[in-house]
Structures are given as structure tokens and as C-alpha cells.
Amino acid sequence: SYELTQPPSLSVSPGQTASVTCSGDKLGKKYVSWCQQRPGQPPVLVIYHDKKRPSGIPERFSGSNSGNTATLTISGTQAMDEADYYCQAWDNNTAVFGTGTKVTVL
Amino acid sequence: QVQLQESGPGLVKASQTLSLTCSVSGGSITSYNHYWSWIRQPAGKGLEWIGRVYSSGSTDYNPSLKSRVSISVDSSNNQFSLKLKSVTAADTAMYFCARDTPMIGDAFDIWGQGTMVTVSS
Numbered sequence: 001s002y003e004l005t006q007p008p009s010l011s012v013s014p015g016q017t018a019s020v021t022c023s024g025d026k027l028g029k030k031y032v033s034w035c036q037q038r039p040g041q042p043p044v045l046v047i048y049h050d051k052k053r054p055s056g057i058p059e060r061f062s063g064s065n066s067g068n069t070a071t072l073t074i075s076g077t078q079a080m081d082e083a084d085y086y087c088q089a090w091d092n093n094t095a096v097f098g099t100g101t102k103v104t105v106l
Numbered sequence: 107q108v109q110l111q112e113s114g115p116g117l118v119k120a121s122q123t124l125s126l127t128c129s130v131s132g133g134s135i136t137s138y139n140h141y142w143s144w145i146r147q148p149a150g151k152g153l154e155w156i157g158r159v160y161s162s163g164s165t166d167y168n169p170s171l172k173s174r175v176s177i178s179v180d181s182s183n184n185q186f187s188l189k190l191k192s193v194t195a196a197d198t199a200m201y202f203c204a205r206d207t208p209m210i211g212d213a214f215d216i217w218g219q220g221t222m223v224t225v226s227s
Binding site for chain 1: 152155212213
């Protein structure tokens with residue numbers, strides 16, 4: 001089965017840039033989306049089609065996808081961005097989520 | 107604004123069938139080109155996609171759960187439902203319903219608040 005691997009955790013200082021990676025075989029040939037999940041809340045879509053932002057998502061969230069790796073970048077990270085982040089892609093009509101990355105803003 | 111709300115028993119006995127319903131409000135479950143999915147998350151763990159249904163009734167399931175899962179749509183009540191049979195403690199999780207939209211790469215753009223299901227022995 002298809003797998004998406006993310007680093008378990010990442011720490012970033014306020015105002016700095018956080019980059020969350022997501023690795024999978026030939027991932028660049030698939031569309032990747034990213035969701036943010038704060039504690040006790042349902043996930044919220046922050047990136048779709050590799051790099052597009054839904055309405056209401058701040059411009060500091062951006063994405064890219066090439067080769068075997070997709071990346072979610074949070075520029076000028078704020079305290080409110082502290083959350084778990086999951087990448088997601090489809091393989092053979094099956095949705096696959098990444099293992100998740102906990103982003104801590106110190 | 108479309109909203110989703112899960113409902114169903116919070117406690118299910120092992121070996122029995124888990125049944126949940128997701129009510130769609132703010133729009134018709136049949137009026138747009140969307141799929142309707144179930145996703146679960148054990149406490150402290152990641153997200154696992156269970157399966158999805160289209161308004162026509164066609165379905166896709168996670169191969170790891172396919173033998174135990176059934177998802178159906180009830181257009182008259184603007185709902186879709188999940189049935190997971192022969193449950194064990196490993197099925198204890200928060201269960202979310204979500205909408206995925208092909209126009210945006212089948213991303214999950216709307217989620218319910220989730221409902222916690224515990225499987226008891």
C-alpha cells in the first residue's frame with residue numbers, strides 16, 4: 001500500500017519559517033493537500049492542488065511538490081500555527097494521509 | 107455554507123456493528139460534484155481514511171477495512187452513513203465525516219466536528 005512519511009515533530013521560533021516535508025514514491029505526480037489540526041479540533045484544509053490556498057487561509061501558508069517530496073511552508077510563523085499537520089494524496093482511489101508532524105512554536 | 111454533523115452511539119460492544127450517520131446541512135448532498143467520506147483517528151494517533159460514497163451510491167473503500175465496511179447515502183434525508191462490522195478495541199477512535207471535492211484534487215475541504223466511539227469488551 002502507498003505510504004506518506006512526515007517527520008514526527010518540528011520546532012520553530014515565532015516569525016521564522018517552518019518547512020514540513022512529506023515523502024512518497026513519485027509523489028510529484030499526484031496532487032497533495034495539507035490539513036492543520038489543533039488539539040481537540042477537526043482538521044482544516046490549508047493547501048490543495050500542491051500549492052493553492054482555500055479562501056480564508058493566510059498567505060503565510062504555501063506548498064510545493066516535486067519528485068518524491070511535497071513541502072508545506074509556513075512563513076512568519078505565529079503562535080496560532082502550533083498544531084499537527086497532515087499531508088494527503090490519492091492512490092488507486094484510496095485516500096492516504098501522511099504520518100503527521102507536530103509543529104511547536106517556541 | 108455546508109456543514110457536516112456526525113451522530114451515533116458512543117459505545118459499541120466488541121464483535122458488534124458500529125453505525126454512524128453524517129447529516130449535511132446548508133446544501134444538498136446530491137446537488138454538487140462531491141464525494142462524502144468517513145475518516146477516523148485513534149487518540150493521539152494519525153488520520154485514517156475509511157471510505158467514501160458518491161450521491162449515486164458508488165463507493166470506494168480503504169483496502170485494509172473493505173471486508174468490514176459499508177457506506178451508503180440517504181438523499182431524502184441529506185445524510186450518509188457508515189457501518190463497520192465485527193468491531194474490536196482497535197476500532198476505538200474519533201470518527202469524522204468529510205467532503206472531498208474533485209475540482210480541488212479531491213481534497214477534504216469540509217469536516218464535521220467528529221464523534222468519539224469506544225469499543226468495549
